[in-house]
Amino acid sequence: MSKTHAYSYQRFSTPEQSKGDSLRRQYSLAVDYAARNGLNLQDVSYQDLGVSAYRGANAETGHLAEFIDAVKLGVIPRGSFLLIESLDRLSRAKPRQAVRLLERICEMDITVVTLNDGKRYTIQDIDEDPISFMVAFMVAVRAHEESLTKGRRVRAAWSNKRAKAREMKLTKRCPSWLRLNEDRKSFEIIDDKAQIVRRIYEMTAQGMGQNQVVKVLNRENVTTLNDAAHWHKSTVAKLLRSDAPIGTYVPHLIEHVNGKRIRRPQEPVENYYPAIVSQKLWQEVRLATAKGAAIRGRAAGSGDLQNVLSGLCKCDLCDGPMVYIKKSDKDRYLICQRAKNSAGCQYRAVRYQPVEDVIVAHLNPFAQLERFASDDRLGSELAKVEAEITGIADMLDNLRETKSSTLRTTLAELDIALVDAETRRDQIQRKIEEQEPALMMARIDLLGDALTEQPLDRPKVNRLLRQLLEKVILRQNTGELEFHWKNGGRTEVMFRWPEEE
Template sequence: MPKTTNSPKAYSYVRFSTPDQQRGDSLRRQTEAASKWAASRGVELDNSSYQDLGISAFRGANAETGMLGEFRRAVEDGIIANGSYLLIENLDRLSRDKPRKAVRLLEEICESGITVVTLADQKEYSVAVLDEDPMAMMWALMTAMRANEESITKSRRVREAWGRLKTQAATHKRPMTKRVPAWMTLSDDRSEIKLIEDRTEVVRRIFREAIAGAGQHRIAHMLTTEGVQTFGEGKRKSSVWQRSYIKKILSNPAVIGTLVPHSTRVVNGKRVRDPLSPVKGYYPAAISVEVWERINGVGGPAVSPRMRGKTGEVSSLLASLATCPLCGSTMTRVNKGRGNGVPYLVCTKAKSGAGCRYRQVRVDGVEDAIRERASELFVSEMPAPDEALNIERDKLAMQEHATLESIDRLLDEIERGGTSRALRERLSLQEGALVEARAALAKAEERIGGDIRRSVELRLRSVVEALEKPDESPATINQALRQTFSKCVVNYRTGYLEFHWRHSERPTELVFGWPEELDD
C-alpha cells in the first residue's frame, strides 16, 4: 500500500439525530460554519466527510460504530496527522452519553493529538487547554451534564408517550401508530384499522396451502408464477414472493388480530426489543384462531429459523454480494446432486420463477479465482473516490506508456545504425517528455491519495490478509469483502466477476471462467 506523509488539517464532523433535522437547516449550518472557521484561520479543510446523519449520541454509538469512530480510527492509524483540528458545532455533537463518559471521550480525542473546536462559541480544546485551564474542563463537564439530562428527559417522555399509547391500545383498541401489517390499512381519521380484502385473501390462501402440506418455497413460487402481486409500496415492494416473507406471515399473530408490543433497552451499546403482553383484538382478524393453531400450535410459532449450512455460518465468499448480470437480483447458493452436492450460484428471481434466466454458475470456479488472483488485482486497481481523478490518472498512465514505446522504437533505430542528429534530438525530447509524464502521474496519484482513499486501503488490507491465509474461513473473507464492496456481478456472459467498490462507481473485473462456457 502507498504511504503518504500527512500534514495537519481541519476535519468537519457533522451529527444530528432525527430525519427532521436533515430536512431542515442543521446540515447546511454545521458545514458552512466549518468552512468559515477554516478560512479565517488559514487551515486547509479536508474534503473527507465525517457525518453521522440521523444518529443519536445518547448511548455513544456514534463514537464506536459511526463516522466519529471512523475518524478516531483514522487518527490511530496515522491517516490523520497530529495537530489536526476536529470541527464540531457544539460539544453535544460528540456525545450525549453520561457526563463522565462524554468528558472522557473529549480527553481521548485531545490526547490523540487532535484539537477539538466548537464552532458555536469558538472554543478550542486540546491537551494543553484541558491541563492548564480548569474552567475549560468545568465547561465541558457542565455541557455534558446538560446534554445528557436533555436526552434523558426526551427519552423518558417518549417512553411515557408510548406507554399511554399501549394502554389505549389494550383498553380502547385505539391504533397506536399509522404502521399496520401490509394486508391492512388505517382509516383517514386514524381511528380504525381495516382489512384490504384482496391482500387478506392472499394471506388466507397462504395458510390454506400450508395446511395442505405446501412448503414455504413452494408457496412463494406458486404465487410468483401466478402473477399474484406482492405486498408493499414503492421501493419496499418486491418483484417476487420470498420464502422469508411467507414464513413471516405464517408466524405473525397479527393475522388473528393480536398485537405484540415491545419495549426497547440498550445492552452493550445495542438495542434489544423485549416482547410485552399481547393485545388481543387490536387488529381485525384475517383468519380464525383454529387455522392459526393448525400451523403454529397452541404455544406459538413452530417454524424454526433457517441456518446457513450445518454450522450456521456463512458458507459462501460472496454471500449478500453476488448479483445477477441480467436483472440485478441477488444470486443465492444452491446444491445440486446427491449428498451435499455441487454448489452453484443462481439468480433468486429465476429460482422463484419470476422470469429471469435460470443460469447455474459453479461456486468452486468463482471462489478459486477470488482466492488465487483477487488480492493482487484489488491492490493494483483500487479506484479513487472521484471518477474524474480516475480518468485523469488513466490518461496520464497511457501517455507514459506511449512515451516509453516511442523511446523503445528510437533506441531500436539507433541500435540498427541510425546515427543522425535528428534521431538523437527526438530521443532527447521523448526522454524529457517521459520525465514530465511521470511527474504529472505522481501528482495525480498524490491528489487521489486522500484520507477517504487511505481508509479504503485499510479495509482493503483486511481483504488481502484474509485472502492470503489458505485456511481462512469463508465467513471472515465474506465480512472483509462486504466492508469494501457493495456488490459483485457474476457476469457469466463475459466470464468476469465485477466487484463494485463502496467508495467509487468504477468496478474492478476479475476473470473466473470462459464466457458462456461454464458447466451446467
Template sequence: MEPKAYSYIRFSSPEQEKGDSLRRQIQLSEEYCKQHGLILDDTLKLTDRGLSAFKGIHRTKGALGEFLRLVEEGKIPPGSVLLVENLDRLSREQILDALNQFTSIIKAGIKIVTLQDGMEYDQESINQNWAQLIISITYMARAHDESETKSKRISAVWENKRSKAGNGGEKLTAKAPAWLKLSQDRTKFILIPEAAKAIELIFRKKLAGKGAERIARELNEDPNIWEPPRTGPKKTGGWRGSYINKILRSRAVIGEFQPHKLVDGKRQPIGDPIPDYFPPVIDKELFYQVQAQLQANAEKKGNAGGRTGKVSNLFTHVIKCGLCGYPMHFINKGKPPKGGKYLVCDASRRLKTCTAKPIRYEEFEQLFFDNFEELDISQLIPG
C-alpha cells in the same frame, strides 16, 4: 503539509434531516476551514443519521465509532481537527463516559472545535487554561440531563399509549402489517381486501404441504395476486420465502400486537401481547393448524437445530448480479450430471425480470480464489 479537518455531523431524528440541521452543520464546517486554512477531508463520511448520542449508539455502531477506531489505530494523524456543531453532537451519555471520550480524542493529538461558539479544545489549551475543561464538563452534564429528562417524558407518554391501546383508544403508530392501513382518525386498522386474500392463500397453501419457497414462486407467477409494496427491506418487490415464513409465524394475522421498546439500541418485547389490536385476517383455527404443522416439521430428525457442518456458500449476503444488482442465491440442484450447485440471480429466479444465467458455484469459487489470493478476508468480515 496542512493539517486535515474532519467534520462530524449527527442528528437523532429524520425530522432534523428534513429541516436545516444537515445544511447548517456542513456550512459551519466549510466556513471554519476557509478561515483557518484547513483541508476539509471528504473521504470519510462522518454523518450519523437518526442515531442518538444518549445511549452511545453512534459510538458503537455509527460513523463516530469508525472515526474513533481510526484515531486509535493512528490513521488519523495528530494535529488533525475534529469539527462539531456542539459538544452534545459528540455525546449525551453520562458525564464520565462523555468526558472519557472527549479526553481520549484530545490525548491522541486531535483538536476538537465546537463551531457554534468557536471553542477550541486541545492538550495545550486545556493545560494552559484548565477552566476550559470545567466548561466542557458543564456542557456535557447539561446535554445528558436534557436527554434523560426527555427520555423519561417520552417513556411516560408511550406507557400511557400502551395502556390505552388495548381499550379501543388511539393506535400507537401508523406502522402495521402490509395487509392493513390506519383509519384517518387513528382509532382502527382497516383490511386491504386484495392483501387479505393473499395472506389467507399463503396459509391455505402451507396447510396443503407446500414450502415457503414454492409458495413465493407460485404467488410471483400469478399476476392477479397482490404483492407486498416495494418499501423498506423489500425494495426489490415480489414475494420471498423468508417473508412467507415470517407471516406464517406472525400472530398479527389473528389480531395480536406485541409492543416493543428500544433497550440499548435493540428492540425488546414489553408487556403482554394486546389481543384484538388488529383486525384478524384469517381465523384462529387455520392459524393454529399451520402452527401445529410448523412445529411437527421442526421436530423431524435433522430439522430441529440450526446450521451445522461446512458452509455451502462462501458468498452469502456478498455477491450480486452484474446485470441488475439483485442478490445472487445459492441453489443446490442435486448431484451431477443432471444436478449441480449454482449461483442464481434473485430477480431472474423469482421475478423473471433479469436475463442473467445461472453460474456454476464450483467454477466461480475456484476463479475467485485463483484471482484474489492476496485478499484479507478479515477486512471484509471482522471476527
C-alpha cells in the same frame, strides 16, 4: 508553510431536525472558525444525519467512526483539527464514556474545537488542565441527563398510548392488508391482499412447505404485499410468525444491551386489528409449522455468515441476487434467487468453493492495481445538481413576495423540488467522500490482510468487500467474476473454465 487541516463534524439525531436550520448553522460556524484561525477547512465533512449520539452509534458505525478510522490509517494527518458545534454533538452517552471518546480522539493528536464557545481540547489540556477536564465532564453529564429525560418522556407517552390502544390507534403503521381510517379509531381491510394472506395460511395448513408456497405464488404471478418484484421465503415465514392476521398487536419496547438494540415484546393487545384469519386456521398453521422445521428469517440459522459475497453477487442473466445454498460441507452453491423461487431466470447452480478460492488467491493483487482516483462522473453529477439547486433557489427568491394563489402552489412545488435536489446532492457528496483514494487504498490493505488470515474470517472479508465494491456479476457461461469497484472501475477474474457451447 501549509495551513493545518481542519474537518467539520455535524450531527443531528432526528429526521425532523433535517427540516430546520441545524446542519447549515453547524457548517457555517466551522467555516467562520477556520477562516479566523488560519485553518484549511477540508471539502470532506463528516455528517451523521439522523444518528443519535445518546447510545454512541455515531462513534461505532457513523461518519465519526470513519473519521477515527481515517486518522488511524493516516488518511487524515495527525495534528489536524476537528470542529464541532458543542461537545454534546460528539456524544450523549454516559459521562465517563463521552469523556473517554474525547480522550480517544485527542490521543491521536487531534485538536477538538467546540464552536459555540471557541474552546480547544488537546490531550495536554485534558491531562494538565483540571478545568478543561471538568468542563468536558459537566457538559457530558448535562447532555446525558437531557437524553435520559427525553427518553423517559417518550416511553411514558407511548405507555399511555398503549393503554388506550383500543380507543385510538397508536400509529398509521399497520399490516399491508390494512389501512387506517381517517377517524384513526379503526382499520379497513384491503380485500385482495387479505385474500392472499388467507391463501398462504390455507396452503400451509394443507402441508405445503414455505418454498412450495413461494413457487406457487411466483408461478401464478400473484402480486406481492409490499411491491417487491417477486415472493421470497422470508416474506412467507414472517406472515406465518405474525399474530396480526388474527387481530392481535404485539407492541415492542426498544432496549439497548451491551451496545446492541433489542426489541422486547410487551403484553399483546387482542382485537387491535380486524382479524382476516380464523383462530382455528391460525392454530392449525402453528401446529403444522411446529411439527416441521422451525420458521426462520434470513438472520436465523447456522451461525456465522458463510458466503464472502453475501449481498454483492448478482446473476449475469437477470441482475438479481445470487443466494448461497449449503446441502453439505462439500456441496455448497450459488444460485439465482429468482430461479430458486420460480420467479423467472434460468436455474443453474454454481459451486461456491472455486469462487471463494479465486477471491482469496487473486483479488487483492488485482485490487492493488486498481486506480482509485475520484470518479469524474460523480463530479459531473454534483455540478449538475448544484446548478439545479441554484436555479431553483433563484426562482424561489423571485416568487417569494407573490400574493397569487396559483404562484403560491408553484412555490410549494419548488420547495419540494429544492429539498429533493439537496438530498441528491448530499448523497453524491457522501459517495465522493467514501471514494477518497487514500481511504480506499487503506481498506484494500486491510482486505489483503484479511484474505491471508487462517482460518478465513468470512464476515470480516464480506464487510471489507462491501466497502470497496458495488457488486460482483457471476458470469456462469464464461466462468468469470466481474468486480464493479466503487470508483467505477471493473476487474474480471476467471474462477473456472468456460462452458462448452
